[in-house]
Amino acid sequence: MKEFELKYGCNPNQKPSKIYMRDGSELPITILSGRPGYINFLDAFNSWQLVKELKAALGMPAATSFKHVSPTSAAVGIPLPEKLKKACFVDDIEGLDESPLACAFARARGTDRMCSFGDWIALSEVCDVTTAKLIQREVSDGVIAPGYEPEALEILKSKRKGNYNIVQIDPDYIPEAQETKQVFGITFEQGRNNFEINEALLSNLVTENKELPSEAKRDLIIALITLKYTQSNSVCYAVDGQAIGVGAGQQSRIHCTRLAGGKADTWQLRQHDKVLNLPFLPTLKRPDRDNVIDGYINQNEEDVTADGNWQKYFTVQPAPFTREEQRAYLDTIDGVALGSDAFFPFSDNIERAKKSGVKYIAEPGGSIRDDAVIECCDKYGIAMAFTGMRLFHH
Numbered sequence: 001m002k003e004f005e006l007k008y009g010c011n012p013n014q015k016p017s018k019i020y021m022r023d024g025s026e027l028p029i030t031i032l033s034g035r036p037g038y039i040n041f042l043d044a045f046n047s048w049q050l051v052k053e054l055k056a057a058l059g060m061p062a063a064t065s066f067k068h069v070s071p072t073s074a075a076v077g078i079p080l081p082e083k084l085k086k087a088c089f090v091d092d093i094e095g096l097d098e099s100p101l102a103c104a105f106a107r108a109r110g111t112d113r114m115c116s117f118g119d120w121i122a123l124s125e126v127c128d129v130t131t132a133k134l135i136q137r138e139v140s141d142g143v144i145a146p147g148y149e150p151e152a153l154e155i156l157k158s159k160r161k162g163n164y165n166i167v168q169i170d171p172d173y174i175p176e177a178q179e180t181k182q183v184f185g186i187t188f189e190q191g192r193n194n195f196e197i198n199e200a201l202l203s204n205l206v207t208e209n210k211e212l213p214s215e216a217k218r219d220l221i222i223a224l225i226t227l228k229y230t231q232s233n234s235v236c237y238a239v240d241g242q243a244i245g246v247g248a249g250q251q252s253r254i255h256c257t258r259l260a261g262g263k264a265d266t267w268q269l270r271q272h273d274k275v276l277n278l279p280f281l282p283t284l285k286r287p288d289r290d291n292v293i294d295g296y297i298n299q300n301e302e303d304v305t306a307d308g309n310w311q312k313y314f315t316v317q318p319a320p321f322t323r324e325e326q327r328a329y330l331d332t333i334d335g336v337a338l339g340s341d342a343f344f345p346f347s348d349n350i351e352r353a354k355k356s357g358v359k360y361i362a363e364p365g366g367s368i369r370d371d372a373v374i375e376c377c378d379k380y381g382i383a384m385a386f387t388g389m390r391l392f393h394h
Contacts, residue, residue: 003018005018029169033157048144053197083271093106095130098130121143122143205384211383247263275293292304
């Protein structure tokens with residue numbers, strides 16, 4: 001297949017639309033089911049690069065959940081603790097621990113379940129049956145992987161009445177060194193960002209604390225590779241082999257740090273016993289539970305525990321989850337890693353990161369206020385590495 005005609009571009013009025021190889025060669029993909037669209041393919045090709053790089057950097061199966069050309073999370077195949085299984089709604093899956101790929105997907109999809117609603121999924125490995133069963137019951141637009149076990153493929157084909165988007169990519173495909181795109185009829189050209197993110201990037205520790213355990217290095221690498229494929233400005237919190245909060249596309253760095261930190265806090269609080277034991281109505285669907293949990297923790301659009309509201313969601317009225325309880329729980333969190341795609345211009349980012357249990361940071365450095373940022377890290381005993389490499393993505 002040398003080209004594939006799309007229904008339309010970013011929006012229905014943008015026609016005609018297609019994908020093709022500029023040099024006339026075959027596309028490195030096979031569409032096994034469905035008819036992916038323009039944005040689907042943007043998500044597919046960006047997400048595939050992310051999981052391929054994670055696998056290469058850490059030697060572990062990887063998965064990511066993408067929405068609007070940015071990851072909601074990315075993770076590697078580490079078994080989930082029981083509380084996290086329950087928080088991710090995967091505690092009923094038999095054989096989960098025996099599939100590292102399924103563990104990676106459960107972590108990635110379970111990190112920010114609200115933002116992952118209707119996502120695009122990328123898998124670094126051939127999709128197995130356990131992973132396919134997890135994908136089957138989630139609201140998702142499609143998946144890209146280097147292959148699919150026959151039974152797994154049949155499970156995925158059953159989604160959306162047989163119209164679920166399933167793409168197989170050639171894992172050996174290497175794109176051209178130069179890439180181009182057009183904006184307003186003007187062609188931009190640049191070399192692809194082939195910069196390799198690995199442990200060597202974390203060797204320049206500029207703080208008093210120069211302890212960087214292997215788990216912290218792993219989590220920082222996950223954060224940085226995630227940022228490489230996140231719309232800038234961007235900041236990523238990571239722990240236990242997964243990205244737990246991604247702040248994308250904000251004009252101000254502190255807004256990125258706050259946004260990602262809020263998501264990371266929500267991920268932590270979802271594992272609190274008060275949240276895990278919410279008495280949901282058995283008829284409440286998974287996406288509705290996600291919305292209610294977010295409302296219960298963040299107390300946003302409505303008070304889900306109030307009289308007249310709780311009856312729509314719960315069998316009995318739950319006690320509110322107070323700000324004081326939440327803060328006390330979050331104050332016990334430590335060992336979180338934080339990556340930034342560009343330097344922190346002010347120490348306020350470190351102050352906000354500390355509130356979410358950050359102990360390790362990787363950022364390019366190079367700000368005229370680096371000394372103030374380092375001093376703030378030293379105040380809290382945070383270890384920070386200057387990578388010297390910006391990771392903007394647009």
